[in-house]
Amino acid sequence: xxxxxxxxxxxxxxxxxxxxxxxxxxxxxxxxxxxxxxxxxxxxxxxxxxxxxxxxxxxxxxxxxxxxxxxxxxxxxxxxxxxxxxxxxxxxxxxxxxxxxxxxxxxxxxxxxxxxxxxxxxxxxxxxxxxxxxxxxxxxxxxxxxxxxxxxxxxxxxxxxxxxxxxxxxxxxxxxxxxxxxxxxxxxxxxxxxxxxxxxxxxxxxxxxxxxxxxxxxxxxxxxxxxxxxxxxxxxxxxxxxxxxxxxxxxxxxxxxxxxxxxxxxxxxxxxxxxxxxxxxxxxxxxxxxxxxxxxxxxxxxxxxxxxxxxxxxxxxxxxxxxxxxxxx
Amino acid sequence: xxxxxxxxxxxxxxxxxxxxxxxxxxxxxxxxxxxxxxxxxxxxxxxxxxxxxxxxxxxxxxxxxxxxxxxxxxxxxxxxxxxxxxxxxxxxxxxxxxxxxxxxxxxxxxxxxxxxxxxxxxxxxxxxxxxxxxxxxxxxxxxxxxxxxxxxxxxxxxxxxxxxxxxxxxxxxxxxxxxxxxxxxxxxxxxxxxxxxxxxxxxxxxxxxxxxxxxxxxxxxxxxxxxxxxxxxxxxxxxxxxxxxxxxxxxxxxxxxxxxxxxxxxxxxxxxxxxxxxxxxxxxxxxxxxxxxxxxxxxxxxxxxxxxxxxxxxxxxxxxxxxx
Numbered sequence: 001x002x003x004x005x006x007x008x009x010x011x012x013x014x015x016x017x018x019x020x021x022x023x024x025x026x027x028x029x030x031x032x033x034x035x036x037x038x039x040x041x042x043x044x045x046x047x048x049x050x051x052x053x054x055x056x057x058x059x060x061x062x063x064x065x066x067x068x069x070x071x072x073x074x075x076x077x078x079x080x081x082x083x084x085x086x087x088x089x090x091x092x093x094x095x096x097x098x099x100x101x102x103x104x105x106x107x108x109x110x111x112x113x114x115x116x117x118x119x120x121x122x123x124x125x126x127x128x129x130x131x132x133x134x135x136x137x138x139x140x141x142x143x144x145x146x147x148x149x150x151x152x153x154x155x156x157x158x159x160x161x162x163x164x165x166x167x168x169x170x171x172x173x174x175x176x177x178x179x180x181x182x183x184x185x186x187x188x189x190x191x192x193x194x195x196x197x198x199x200x201x202x203x204x205x206x207x208x209x210x211x212x213x214x215x216x217x218x219x220x221x222x223x224x225x226x227x228x229x230x231x232x233x234x235x236x237x238x239x240x241x242x243x244x245x246x247x248x249x250x251x252x253x254x255x256x257x258x259x260x261x262x263x264x265x266x267x268x269x270x271x272x273x274x275x276x277x278x279x280x281x282x283x284x285x286x287x288x289x290x291x292x293x294x295x296x297x298x299x300x301x302x303x304x305x306x307x308x309x310x311x312x313x314x315x316x317x318x319x320x321x322x323x324x325x326x327x328x329x
Numbered sequence: 330x331x332x333x334x335x336x337x338x339x340x341x342x343x344x345x346x347x348x349x350x351x352x353x354x355x356x357x358x359x360x361x362x363x364x365x366x367x368x369x370x371x372x373x374x375x376x377x378x379x380x381x382x383x384x385x386x387x388x389x390x391x392x393x394x395x396x397x398x399x400x401x402x403x404x405x406x407x408x409x410x411x412x413x414x415x416x417x418x419x420x421x422x423x424x425x426x427x428x429x430x431x432x433x434x435x436x437x438x439x440x441x442x443x444x445x446x447x448x449x450x451x452x453x454x455x456x457x458x459x460x461x462x463x464x465x466x467x468x469x470x471x472x473x474x475x476x477x478x479x480x481x482x483x484x485x486x487x488x489x490x491x492x493x494x495x496x497x498x499x500x501x502x503x504x505x506x507x508x509x510x511x512x513x514x515x516x517x518x519x520x521x522x523x524x525x526x527x528x529x530x531x532x533x534x535x536x537x538x539x540x541x542x543x544x545x546x547x548x549x550x551x552x553x554x555x556x557x558x559x560x561x562x563x564x565x566x567x568x569x570x571x572x573x574x575x576x577x578x579x580x581x582x583x584x585x586x587x588x589x590x591x592x593x594x595x596x597x598x599x600x601x602x603x604x605x606x607x608x609x610x611x612x613x614x615x616x617x618x619x620x621x622x623x624x625x626x627x628x629x630x631x632x633x634x635x636x637x638x639x640x641x642x643x644x645x646x647x648x649x650x651x652x653x
Contacts, residue, residue: 125634125638125649126638126649126651126652127641130591131591132634134578134581134582135630135631135634138626138633139631140630141626142623142624142627143623145626146627209652216652257455267452297467298466299471300463303464305460305463306455306459309452309459310442313452314446314448317446
């Protein structure tokens with residue numbers, strides 16, 4: 001009995017090696033740095049990772065579908081700019097603090113609309129999502145630069161940046177937001193028909209079509225979800241800074257994909273889960289935070305992160321080797 | 330009769346769509362701006378496109394072999410910083426040798442991980458993108474580098490010089506493209522790259538050493554990135570340590586626009602050149618017509634998707650995807 005539960009644990013760990021890694025680095029930083037093991041610091045890690053984390057939730061769905069979204073970084077910048085700029089428009093002058101509401105709504109809508117556009121193009125044209133969203137990444141960034149005239153926006157209403165710094169009980173609001181959406185997305189993926197279809201479409205698209213799943217609209221919905229999360233990340237990021245710059249979110253797509261892949265989601269689709277993605281996001285967050293506290297220059301984090309990404313890929317290949325041997329050459 | 334002729338026109342459009350689009354762009358810009366079709370302006374565009382173009386030539390080979398290389402952007406930063414920094418320390422000749430050597434080592438790491446260890450190329454080169462960016466920053470300590478003696482060094486020839494009256498970057502870009510085109514189209518090596526990218530299993534069964542071949546495609550993309558770094562370093566005579574950030578995707582955009590399939594097995598170096606030039610001409614033409622700088626990015630968005638869409642629509646014989 002004890003034996004089987006141990007086996008189940010080992011199996012789980014070989015499927016989610018990232019959590020083993022988290023325990024490792026968590027222990028390492030706790031012992032080697034006096035400031036790391038601290039409630040305040042844990043809150044920091046959660047807030048710091050919430051931006052990448054929110055997007056990674058959506059990216060997991062899209063990647064399980066067998067697609068990818070490279071345009072999320074540009075959407076972050078667009079949503080942040082809209083959220084900060086619109087709330088200072090004269091139309092909403094009489095609204096007071098309520099002016100933030102339509103601004104944020106517009107920002108989130110922009111993410112959903114761009115996600116829908118990406119998804120619709122993938123659905124109708126059959127062009128690979130990598131290419132469609134690569135185009136969108138360049139185009140949306142151009143849109144941001146034209147819209148902002150290459151200038152930063154600053155939130156004149158302090159209620160906006162107060163929100164970014166506020167707390168719900170012991171936890172920062174942004175961390176709570178991230179955790180809530182993590183749970184919600186986990187439930188969506190593991191408990192609903194849409195979630196099951198997500199795996200089905202990524203695992204075997206033809207079989208999914210034959211099983212009566214409307215693959216096109218299904219993929220479009222997932223693109224809208226990742227667009228929503230990217231826009232939400234833009235809003236939370238700009239409320240943390242009280243400002244929006246047109247270069248915001250640059251390279252985020254790379255960080256998000258790194259976190260998602262660290263969490264065990266396969267690029268080929270059909271496999272992955274939110275718990276893994278959450279682990280991937282945390283691993284990056286703990287690593288950055290811990291090394292920062294140990295005063296390791298940020299450059300080294302980049303090198304180590306790249307090596308870990310490749311190592312996880314290598315490990316995954318060794319641990320989850322399929323029965324048939326690959327062709328040796 | 331008329332029907333078959335229509336069909337042939339359709340096929341021609343599908344097969345040479347990129348050339349036709351290129352012609353339409355050129356004519357369009359020429360009509361709307363009288364400064365566009367001057368030899369000076371055309372030379373300027375090709376010259377500006379040369380850095381992305383040189384890199385795109387190498388990346389095309391990798392993509393034809395069925396893989397991706399996202400690390401070329403940060404590799405460009407690394408190589409440019411290295412050659413510029415070493416220029417004053419050990420002289421331009423040695424600096425170039427060391428830089429090309431170091432860049433090839435990075436390419437070899439890519440090639441080993443993707444070719445020999447058989448890891449997913451997108452993730453590997455994504456990891457390398459981050460790692461090389463970090464390496465560059467560690468090397469410079471976060472500072473930018475400069476060449477002090479900018480007037481007399483012969484290093485200026487790569488970015489600012491002329492060969493037989495033509496700017497060196499243009500000569501290097503078009504010469505390299507022509508050379509790689511011949512290699513890919515007329516040598517056994519080129520044929521093997523197509524074979525491995527098209528059907529790896531069949532290629533292995535017909536006696537091609539896949540690991541070694543994929544490895545060498547990454548050496549080629551590293552080498553072209555090193556050459557691009559020569560041009561960039563020599564033109565600017567200094568370098569920021571993130572100068573190549575985002576280049577990997579612009580390069581890929583040029584490759585895709587040239588009709589190279591990301592699935593591997595098909596593609597053409599000369600069409601990549603046209604793809605890169607289209608991006609260059611869009612940028613230049615829109616600027617001359619008075620649009621804001623970033624309008625080119627919006628147009629690039631539309632052009633990339635349209636190009637690939639028409640390409641696959643022609644292959645499957647219907648415009649819209651059959652996905653339900």
